[in-house]
Every structure is written in structure tokens, then in C-alpha cells.
Amino acid sequence: MSEYLNQLNDSQREAVTTLEGPVMVIAGPGSGKTRVLTYRIAHLLNSGVAPWNVLALTFTNKAAREMKERIVDIAGSRSNSLWMGTFHSVFARILRRESDKIGYPSDFTIYDTEDSKSVLNEIIKEMKLDKNTYNVNGVRARISAAKTQLISPEQYAKDERIRSRDQMSRRPYIHVIYERYVKRCERAGAMDFDDLLYKFYYLLRDNPEGVKEKYQAQFQYILVDEFQDTNFLQYAILKMLSRYPESKQNVCIVGDDAQSIYAFRGADISNILDFQSEYQDVKVIKLEQNYRSTIHIVNSANHLISYNKKQIKKKIWTDKTEGPKVKILRALTDTEEAKRVAGLIQEYRNRHYIEYKEMAILYRTNAQSRAFEEHLRKANIPYKIFGGLSFFQRKEVKDLLAYLRLVVNENDSEALKRSINYPRRGIGKTSLDKMLDYANKNEISTWRALTELQLPPRTTSSIKEFVQIIRHLQGMAKESNAYQVALEASKLSGLEKLLKQDTSIEGVNRLQNMYALLDGIKEFVEADEIGEGGEVANKSLSSYLQNVALMTDLDQANNEDDYVTLMTIHSAKGLEFEAIFVVGMEENIFPSFMTLNDPSQIDEERRLFYVAVTRSKRLLTLSHAKSRYQYGQIRYNDPSRFLEELPEEHIDAPTPKVKVIGEAPGKGYNTYDASPKGRVSGHFNRSPRSSARPSPKIDTSNFRPSPSDKIAKGQQVLHLKFGKGKVLSVDGSRDKRVATIRFEDVGGEPKRLMLKFAKLQIV
DNA sequence: TCCGCATGCTTTTTT
């Protein structure tokens, strides 16, 4: 029964079995975090807790799905009644159920980012504001940030600091836009992603009919995964749900502050840093053993992350001492970088029998994938790029969904705008603008405007036709299932016909995508699942749409095909590979130029690098190019500062070949000198002259490093790579101690070595 | 209404 407990180490077991009270699990990379979470939930069930009393929140659907599958394996089908999902999906479900209490229809629409932006554009245009100053993305970000800070439009308008900040960026009218935006969403019966949290918070806070106590009583055990990525609002909800601070709370948060990489979208790292002071008697459990990576990777990661000040103390370690060092690859151009990475991939596969699917190329920005794509294709290496448009964001998919959305919620203004004249039926921009204008003047929904407004006879008859299509489908939705309605919509709307006319490759693809959507709906209808809390899952069109709106990630990954993975570092979080290539290790790229003058953003970039490095089990290659095409021009970037933050003893830096008599000076990357602006110190910028020296002769078999705490000023020491040297000084404290050592055989400045990592033998 | 060209702007991304 509790066989699973034996599969855990001591701290893991403690995290799994400490069921009562607040628990904070700091889970280093590869430390078995998912295992702990799943076993903990299984353990709760085995300890007699009812599944519907457990709430487990994740950030992605994928994470929730995978965890659920694993729990079902251990604890059986009752796990289906757990409340488990993303913050958004769980709260959307509750909001739907309690919709009458917040004045929303239960079939409310969820606006995705595109919808939100479209609403905002409409407002900005109508207010005749300059769309460059009031750039939609910026405005949306401000509004989203406001909601995340629980600032209503009224508060926003009153808040001096916020207003003066907008004033400074010459956008004094954002508060007006915000107010109108909220009104418009309400009129459309729509919530954006932030609203799912925002409105849920206010539902609890305003507590109509005691809903707050209802859900507090319901969710007796709460778990939150990836807690370092929660924002202020999510934390506020968590505190409210867990009855904080009135009583004892059974909250278990799991995360790693060192892997917090989503501050740019509101994640607040202080949530995890301050958790201990927010809750009382928090049991802190650290999972510090890394089962994933070799010592070279673990120590490199530890070393680089030590450059970040704000951190929860932990010591990640591994017992895997075998393995190659971290490789640094230096290329002249981006093309050469890609070529050589492709070459290494071939070599790993042919000589070391590593499968393609065990290798990944990680980059900072999606745009970097191009060169690699090209060269992988040339080298006949199968690959798959992740990221970019998801299935549900494709135009043809959204087009059909717009009809379905309108069927479920006719007030959905964005769906109406999208579908009314696509396929074309002669309702042009002018007519649409009139409708929107009328709707906004009279504060009614666009749909109502369309039925009330007098327009030229021709337009009127087109509108009538359109209304009839929607009405017909609405009638159908009452008796038929979601699939039947969707199929009918694809025909009646004329979308299928339109797509069939396009016989180009992309056109055929689009049609296939629409069919794939229909298939997906069919699958949804036929699947017989039990939903959260043990309810029989709702198969209506409306519930399908709700699902789909939050279901952006369709995981295309499968285990059958053998291909190299290409993705951004962000999307690699949580994954692991035998071999990792982190490419574009250059200033301006990684760290991104956007972050260069903000130390806290540099810290986030560093955490991102930490995530990248720790994805690797054994092989890690970091590459940079001296020049590359960027924004249509050749740019020269210095090697990333992060490369200098790696411990030398775990690195294989590219040093020019040792000169053989008679051989011409090396060519290609081996002649690459530090660029003129290059930094002075650091292993990879060493001048060719000094690094070309023969390495100091040390008898490695007799080398016995002394304990780092014994190293002191004035000692003569030996280092495997640098040879004999004298300790000039030691500064810093505890595991941050750094020794300054002058090595006899290595010219130039004395070296500064982190004692925690440097292997030195006292002579 | 629609198409085509000019212009401008480039991080990361989940829900």
C-alpha cells in the first residue's frame, strides 16, 4: 500500500508525509519534484482524505494532465475526483458555477489575448488616440498588471502614483481605456485571462451567500506547483482560500526560486522568498539532491547562480561524478555556429549512440531557430521546433470557433466581429463600425445593436441571413451535441466551402486543421470522463469552448519519433535531455539587450541560464558566435557575461590548438581572439599567447585536493590546470569564499577562484 | 472593398 514511500529519499518522504500545516518544498532541478507532488496527493488519498477536498494548482495543462495520470496509477480512479488543473481552469469552473452571484452568464466567453487586444484597439481608435503612444501591447500590459495588483478602474483613476507614471509615459488616458475595456467585456459576457483570477478573488472577498466559507471548507488540502511563478493575485487567492490568517492552513507549495523566469509577465519572486514570514510555522523542506545531472553540470549551475543575491539558501548536489566537462563552442558566424552544433549532434549520435530525441537546442529567442533549422535539414537530422502558433491560435480554427462562441453567447462581440463578414457576405467595415458605435453609445451588446439598427436594405438582408445561421445553430445546440453543432456550423457558415476552394498547400493544410478541430470536438463529446470534484463532465458546446479557451498548449511531443528538439529556454522548463546545446551565448542576446541596464532583470536572465544548464543530464555545450545576422544586419556581440560565471574546473573552453612545429597558425575558430572590447579576465577570453603555453605538469594521480576551509593566505597550493601558486588573499565568507592566487606558470593577473569549487592542494 | 506596397518594430509566454 505505502510501497511508494520506500522509493523516496528522506526529504522527499518528509515532503510527502507532512500533510498538516503549511509546507514549503524548495525543489532544486532534477530533485524529484513531480514525484513528490504526485506521491503526496496519493498519500493524502490513502490517508483517508476525500479527493474532492484536495485542490492542486499548476501553471500548465500539461503539468496537470501528467500529474493526474501518475496519480491515477498509484491511487486509482478516485483520483479523477480531485480538483486539479491550472489556476485559470479551476477558477473558471467555479466562476461558471457561481456566475449568478457576479452578474455574469454561466456561459461566459473567455477572451484570449488576441480578443483583448482587439477590444483595446477598438477603444483606442474610437478615442482618437495615437496608436504608437498607446501601443496595444503596452496598454494591455498596464491593464493586466492593474488587475493582477487588484486595482479596479476606479482605483486606477484615483491612484496618484499610477496616474503620474502614465503621465510620464505620455499616456494619461489609460485609465479611461481601462474603464471602457472592463465595461465592454462585461457587456459581451466575456472574461479575459486575468479576469478569471480577478473575479474569483472578488467573489471570495465579497462573499455572497457564504461562497467563501463554502470553498474554504471544500479545499482542505491545497497544493501549488511552480510557486515561484505565482503572481500577487494568485497568492492573494491562495491566502484567502486557505483561510489565512485565521487558522491553520494545509497548504503545500512547491517551487524553486532559482528557476523563477516569468517576472516579465507578473510572477513575483518575493512570493516564494517571503512565504515563511507570511504563514506561521512553515515547515521548509529542501530537495537538494539532483538525480538528473553530472557534477560538472550541477556545480556549474550552482556557481553561476551564486551571482544572484536574493536566494533561498540551498546546496544542490549530485553523486554522479562521471561525465564530460561543459563544452564551450566559439564560432565566427552564426552560420558556423549552427553547422558545428549540427556536426556535434551527428557525432553524439554516431559515436556515442545518443538518440536524437535525447538532444535539444535551446535559445533565448524564437528567431534564433532559423539557422539551426537550415543546417539540421542539410545534415539530414530530424528535428522539431516547439513554440510559435499553437493550434487554437490558427486563423482557420479561430474562425470556426467564432461561430460556435456566438452560438453559445451571442453577446460575444469579438466573435461577432470575426464571423459576421467571414466568409464574405457583404457586411463591410462601414456597417460594422456603425453597429459598434451604436452599441457603445447605447451601452448594449453588439448583437443587440445589429438587430435594432437601421441599415441600407442590402446590408439588412445580409445581416438577416447571418442572424438566421446563428439562430439555427442555437436551436440545434439545445438538442444536439457539440460535434453536431460544430459540423453544421462549418457548412452553414460557408467556411468549409471557402477553404475547399483554396487548393494551395497551405490552403489544404488549413482545411485539414479545421477538420482536426472538428475531430477534437468529436473526441471531447465521446470521451467519458469524470470532471473535477467527481461531477459528470459536461459535454455541451459551451463547456467545450470553455475548455478550449484555456487549452492553448497542445503537446505535440511524442515518444515514438526520434528527433532533435528546438525550443526557447522558457519552454524547456521542466524538461530534461541527455545533451543540451545552449546557443547564442552572447551579450545582447543572452542576456537580452532589453535587460542590460536593470540588475534585477539580469538576475532573471541568469536564472534563465540556470534553467538552461540544468536541463542537461550529461552533455552540455554552450556556443556563441563572433558575428551574426540580427535585424537584417551583421552584428558583433561579445561573449555572454554568463560564460565567465562558470567555474573553470568544469569547463572545456576552446583554447587554440597547441602549436605543432611547422604547422601554420590555426585557422577557423581556433584563431578567434578576444574581441577588442572583450573583458579582461575569464577563462575563455584568455589571450591566445598565455593559453597556448604548455599546461603545467602536475602528477594527477597524486593530486589530493585539500578541504576548502583549510585554504588560507600565504599558502603554496597546487591546481590541476594552473599548477603551483601562492594564495595572496582569501575573502568572502562560508561557501562564498574566494581566493586570489598567483600561479607561477600562468602569466598575467592573479586568478580569483571560488573555494567552494576550486580543487586546491596545500603543498 | 480589396489589394499591394511602404513603414516600423522587433524578449521570453501561459492562461
Added chain:
DNA sequence: AGCATGCGGA
């Protein structure tokens, strides 16, 4: 370079 957006002309 590539993409999205916007404006102007047919």
C-alpha cells in the same frame, strides 16, 4: 530579414 500593420489607390 521578416512580419504585421496601415494607408492609399484602383
